[in-house]
Amino acid sequence: MKPQDFATEVHNDWCPGCGDFGILRTIQMALAELRLEPHRVALVSGIGCSAKTIHYVRTYGVHTLHGRALPFATGIKLANPNLKVLCVSGDGDGLGIGGGHFVNAGRRNLDMLYVIHDNGVYGLTKGQAAPTLKLGVQTKSLAHPNINDAVNPIWLALAAGATWVARGYSYDVKHLRDLIVQGIQHKGYAFLDVLQPCPTYNDINTKEWYGGEDRKEMNAGRALPRVYKMEDEDFDPVVRDASEIENKATQALEKALEWGDRIPIGVFYRNGLVPTYEERIQQRIPAYFEKPPSLQRIAGPHGEPLTDLTKLVNRLTIRPT
Amino acid sequence: MPPGSRKVNDLSWMIGGPQGSGVDSAANAFARGCAHGGLNIFGKREYYSNIMGEHSYFAVRATTGTVRSHVDVVNILASFDAETVFRHARDVSDDGAIIYDPSLGSTKVADVPTIDRRASSDLRAYLNGRGLGETVNDMLTAAKQRGIALVPVPFHDLLEQVAEEFKVDQLSKIARMINMLAVGASFGALRFDFGMLEKALEDVFRAKAAVVRMNAAGARRAYDLAATLEPDFRYRLEHVPGQPPKLFLSGSQATALGKLYGGLRFQTYYPITPASDESEYLEANEILDVDARSLPPETSDSTFAKEKGASILVVQTEDEIAAVTMATGAALTGARSATATSGPGFSLMMEGIGWASINEVPVVITLYQRAGPSTGMPTRHEQGDLRFALHAGHGDSPRILLASGDFEECIRDGFRSLNFAERYQMPVIHLVDKALANNSGTIPLPRLSDLRIDRGNLVPDGHAYSEESPYKRFDFDKGPMSPRAVIGTENTIFWNTGDEHDELGHITEDVVLRNKMMEKRDAKLQLAGREIPDDEKINYFGPRDAETVIVSWGSTKGAILDALDRLWAAKQKIGFLQIRLISPFPTSAVAGVLEKAETRVDVEMNYSAQLAGIVREQTGIAMTHTIVKYNGRPMSSSELFDALTAVHLGKAEPRTVLTHGA
Numbered sequence: 014m015k016p017q018d019f020a021t022e023v024h025n026d027w028c029p030g031c032g033d034f035g036i037l038r039t040i041q042m043a044l045a046e047l048r049l050e051p052h053r054v055a056l057v058s059g060i061g062c063s064a065k066t067i068h069y070v071r072t073y074g075v076h077t078l079h080g081r082a083l084p085f086a087t088g089i090k091l092a093n094p095n096l097k098v099l100c101v102s103g104d105g106d107g108l109g110i111g112g113g114h115f116v117n118a119g120r121r122n123l124d125m126l127y128v129i130h131d132n133g134v135y136g137l138t139k140g141q142a143a144p145t146l147k148l149g150v151q152t153k154s155l156a157h158p159n160i161n162d163a164v165n166p167i168w169l170a171l172a173a174g175a176t177w178v179a180r181g182y183s184y185d186v187k188h189l190r191d192l193i194v195q196g197i198q199h200k201g202y203a204f205l206d207v208l209q210p211c212p213t214y215n216d217i218n219t220k221e222w223y224g225g226e227d228r229k230e231m232n233a234g235r236a237l238p239r240v241y242k243m244e245d246e247d248f249d250p251v252v253r254d255a256s257e258i259e260n261k262a263t264q265a266l267e268k269a270l271e272w273g274d275r276i277p278i279g280v281f282y283r284n285g286l287v288p289t290y291e292e293r294i295q296q297r298i299p300a301y302f303e304k305p306p307s308l309q310r311i312a313g314p315h316g317e318p319l320t321d322l323t324k325l326v327n328r329l330t331i332r333p334t
Numbered sequence: 335m336p337p338g339s340r341k342v343n344d345l346s347w348m349i350g351g352p353q354g355s356g357v358d359s360a361a362n363a364f365a366r367g368c369a370h371g372g373l374n375i376f377g378k379r380e381y382y383s384n385i386m387g388e389h390s391y392f393a394v395r396a397t398t399g400t401v402r403s404h405v406d407v408v409n410i411l412a413s414f415d416a417e418t419v420f421r422h423a424r425d426v427s428d429d430g431a432i433i434y435d436p437s438l439g440s441t442k443v444a445d446v447p448t449i450d451r452r453a454s455s456d457l458r459a460y461l462n463g464r465g466l467g468e469t470v471n472d473m474l475t476a477a478k479q480r481g482i483a484l485v486p487v488p489f490h491d492l493l494e495q496v497a498e499e500f501k502v503d504q505l506s507k508i509a510r511m512i513n514m515l516a517v518g519a520s521f522g523a524l525r526f527d528f529g530m531l532e533k534a535l536e537d538v539f540r541a542k543a544a545v546v547r548m549n550a551a552g553a554r555r556a557y558d559l560a561a562t563l564e565p566d567f568r569y570r571l572e573h574v575p576g577q578p579p580k581l582f583l584s585g586s587q588a589t590a591l592g593k594l595y596g597g598l599r600f601q602t603y604y605p606i607t608p609a610s611d612e613s614e615y616l617e618a619n620e621i622l623d624v625d626a627r628s629l630p631p632e633t634s635d636s637t638f639a640k641e642k643g644a645s646i647l648v649v650q651t652e653d654e655i656a657a658v659t660m661a662t663g664a665a666l667t668g669a670r671s672a673t674a675t676s677g678p679g680f681s682l683m684m685e686g687i688g689w690a691s692i693n694e695v696p697v698v699i700t701l702y703q704r705a706g707p708s709t710g711m712p713t714r715h716e717q718g719d720l721r722f723a724l725h726a727g728h729g730d731s732p733r734i735l736l737a738s739g740d741f742e743e744c745i746r747d748g749f750r751s752l753n754f755a756e757r758y759q760m761p762v763i764h765l766v767d768k769a770l771a772n773n774s775g776t777i778p779l780p781r782l783s784d785l786r787i788d789r790g791n792l793v794p795d796g797h798a799y800s801e802e803s804p805y806k807r808f809d810f811d812k813g814p815m816s817p818r819a820v821i822g823t824e825n826t827i828f829w830n831t832g833d834e835h836d837e838l839g840h841i842t843e844d845v846v847l848r849n850k851m852m853e854k855r856d857a858k859l860q861l862a863g864r865e866i867p868d869d870e871k872i873n874y875f876g877p878r879d880a881e882t883v884i885v886s887w888g889s890t891k892g893a894i895l896d897a898l899d900r901l902w903a904a905k906q907k908i909g910f911l912q913i914r915l916i917s918p919f920p921t922s923a924v925a926g927v928l929e930k931a932e933t934r935v936d937v938e939m940n941y942s943a944q945l946a947g948i949v950r951e952q953t954g955i956a957m958t959h960t961i962v963k964y965n966g967r968p969m970s971s972s973e974l975f976d977a978l979t980a981v982h983l984g985k986a987e988p989r990t991v992l993t994h995g996a
Contacts, residue, residue: 023840052824057663060832068829068840073821075666076831076841077659078685084656088663091647092600092671093822117652298620300643306669307820309644311597313628316786318595318749320644321625325591326581331776333372333577334533 016041032209035183043193057086059106063130080111093307098125105143119173121290126196132211140214167269170204177203243279252284350391350418356513361392366534368396372574402892403971412516416441436486439471518553522560526571585770586611592748600664600671602657608771609702617648654679658686668820672698691731696755703767714966715768717939732859735917737765739891757790769968793819806837814857863918871920873912880909883931896971925953967995
């Protein structure tokens with residue numbers, strides 16, 4: 014399978030140079046690399062530029078409401094856990110209007126990947142400040158410097174209980190593809206924050222800024238990138254035993270504070286020891302994986318209801334003496 | 335008392351007490367005892383938005399005839415606290431009885447902090463007007479002056495006797511039993527077969543044999559005491575042998591049963607009164623049995639094996655936005671999906687309902703109405719969301735809206751709401767309400783053998799879609815209900831979007847496609863209007879040539895029919911049109927009935943007579959009278975009888991507001 018197998022003919026109307034292209038491309042690459050059949054994949058998005066992603070990918074694509082990608086995706090996954098479910102949002106979409114769902118997805122640990130296109134602005138509505146824009150920063154459509162401080166998506170994901178937490182950079186395609194592959198393969202709720210410059214509205218955190226083009230004099234005339242890979246510095250995010258959880262989580266939180274001249278990308282935290290929501294359901298409903306809600310037959314050949322209410326009706330029946 | 339003046343098997347009983355003291359279980363035991371004795375039951379539950387301490391009460395009617403509503407009058411008031419006497423003694427009939435705790439006699443109105451200022455000044459005015467003081471004893475004196483029998487039950491002494499008999503070291507361990515003592519005393523005054531109460535206690539406490547024995551022993555002592563104190567009480571309950579089995583259930587349970595039978599396999603909810611009960615009942619019964627009898631014999635063995643493992647997945651979500659969107663996501667995979675909520679939660683669902691409508695997703699929203707606006711009165715009744723549910727959301731978004739009037743309709747509408755959703759590929763809002771949800775009663779075992787599951791135009795396994803002939807989710811040529819594939823079916827990739835979309839489901843702002851999609855969606859609603867038979871849209875009761883016709887919807891049905899039984903017995907020609915399908919509105923069926931009526935009476939549990947407005951909008955026919963109620967307490971058949979009589983005699987104003995309740 015090739016990435017092109019997951020492309021559609023829909024005209025792509027993102028701005029030239031948009032960081033979204035890198036995310037779209039890497040999703041297609043990852044799906045091809047994992048040899049996933051298109052009809053077994055559901056890609057769910059919210060509202061905004063990021064949300065259009067699903068129209069450009071040839072899998073089931075569910076473009077939902079502002080902030081609500083996660084609950085839609087959760088419904089799809091719970092009703093048919095055999096599907097691969099990927100969810101994409103913007104930072105306003107996922108951390109602003111959808112912040113409540115972000116937190117609760119962590120509590121569940123459903124087996125799916127959630128990708129946030131993180132550019133600090135509301136692009137489609139013309140550049141208002143979004144939840145990851147830092148305090149005092151004034152991107153070009155703001156009348157005044159940002160009056161709110163930024164939320165740290167990595168911290169929030171860890172606090173909420175995500176069991177795989179990573180950050181990618183949309184212009185490092187190979188690295189991002191590997192992260193998406195890992196995120197899909199992780200058994201549990203995987204959260205991937207993707208730094209994705211908005212060339213039209215965020216004139217501060219630009220591709221050149223991430224790439225350190227402004228720091229050439231510090232580096233003998235060559236760009237000195239702000240983004241670096243944690244794995245290159247032997248950062249080990251993996252929880253191998255429950256006793257390591259505290260140390261690994263603390264280490265991830267500490268790492269996620271780095272910003273400015275050094276911005277880490279890669280995996281902050283990975284804990285495969287937590288039971289998924291689906292496994293917890295199976296504890297109560299033993300046949301859940303074989304007979305999830307979407308795969309149960311409910312009617313006979315002529316529409317005869319197959320649900321047998323005898324047991325329930327008996328419990329509600331009074332037989333007078 | 336001469337036997338001829340006895341009132342046998344036609345009783346209105348009430349028990350009250352602080353929340354958390356077992357009022358509900360006592361009423362449950364009383365009602366079940368009556369039902370075991372062959373009587374029909376209707377129970378009305380009233381409670382505050384409070385965990386412990388506020389006043390709750392439960393009214394039960396028991397009769398050999400049909401009973402579908404409560405009445406204002408109470409024949410036996412069973413109490414074990416002061417507040418119940420204060421709040422309800424005035425509702426007791428002159429020939430009735432009050433069971434009370436004599437040790438509370440000197441408690442004053444002012445000593446009861448849960449009686450608020452308005453109710454307290456009203457009570458004091460009542461007592462002072464009779465030259466009485468402000469204590470429970472004064473209240474009882476006023477009752478006695480009317481002829482009411484007073485039945486003092488020294489609950490504390492009886493509990494001590496039980497403690498001694500069962501060697502219980504601390505009285506506090508069995509103090510809860512006081513509620514069943516009040517039930518025992520009631521049965522004693524009524525001379526009802528004590529064995530029925532023992533059966534009821536076994537139902538209520540299930541496997542806990544020791545608890546049953548102790549409660550029965552206490553109840554027996556109270557029974558004997560009351561029977562001795564009031565040997566000549568006018569009201570009696572008598573065992574009616576040979577009665578067929580009956581369902582004893584609440585509207586929440588009835589709705590849940592209908593949805594399960596209809597193949598519901600995924601339900602979401604966020605905790606809210608009074609909707610949560612349904613979801614909790616479903617969750618407690620999540621493992622389902624399968625009836626393989628209808629499967630073809632040649633396949634039944636293997637198929638049946640495959641059908642084992644049925645279940646419903648109930649998910650408690652983080653909010654109602656997640657509840658409706660998660661259910662919608664599940665519906666996209668082919669699972670029959672629903673959510674249940676009440677007003678404030680429904681308010682949060684607007685955007686999700688619009689999404690399901692534009693994407694033609696079958697999802698059911700069961701809306702348990704309660705008194706609004708805003709938080710309103712969370713545990714009190716209203717039918718105030720009719721117009722809201724009809725128009726919920728921005729833009730023109732087709733949805734089916736139906737309303738149930740009684741327990742059996744809850745079952746059938748729960749079932750057919752899932753059918754409508756899949757057949758017409760749109761959200762269905764099923765209106766129920768607090769009264770239906772929390773009231774309980776006996777009904778004959780419903781016959782459901784006519785019900786069939788209709789999954790609509792669903793893409794089957796072995797379909798012919800391929801790369802050469804690709805699947806189009808919103809195919810105009812196969813509309814208005816285009817073949818619906820579910821996520822996970824080979825060669826049926828589709829897209830959804832809340833934006834206007836083309837046949838594949840991709841965003842479009844094209845002027846021609848926009849019109850065609852709007853028209854396609856509306857065509858489904860119009861088709862539903864033509865396909866659904868009239869007798870599923872409306873019910874009509876009474877003479878066809880009635881000059882006075884009542885129009886109503888929802889749970890007022892019970893009170894209206896009970897009031898009509900009395901009016902019909904007096905040879906009054908009055909008809910009743912119950913509208914069950916609100917969208918698409920059954921315009922011609924409704925107009926057909928109303929055109930002939932000279933007096934048209936709208937009856938509704940809301941302030942603005944919402945249905946009357948809708949009927950006028952749809953048919954051009956205005957009501958001559960409205961009877962409304964909005965104090966949070968359901969209409970009784972007695973107050974409705976009075977109001978309808980006044981209308982029929984030409985003595986009513988165009989608008990009557992009913993006000994009974996505590």
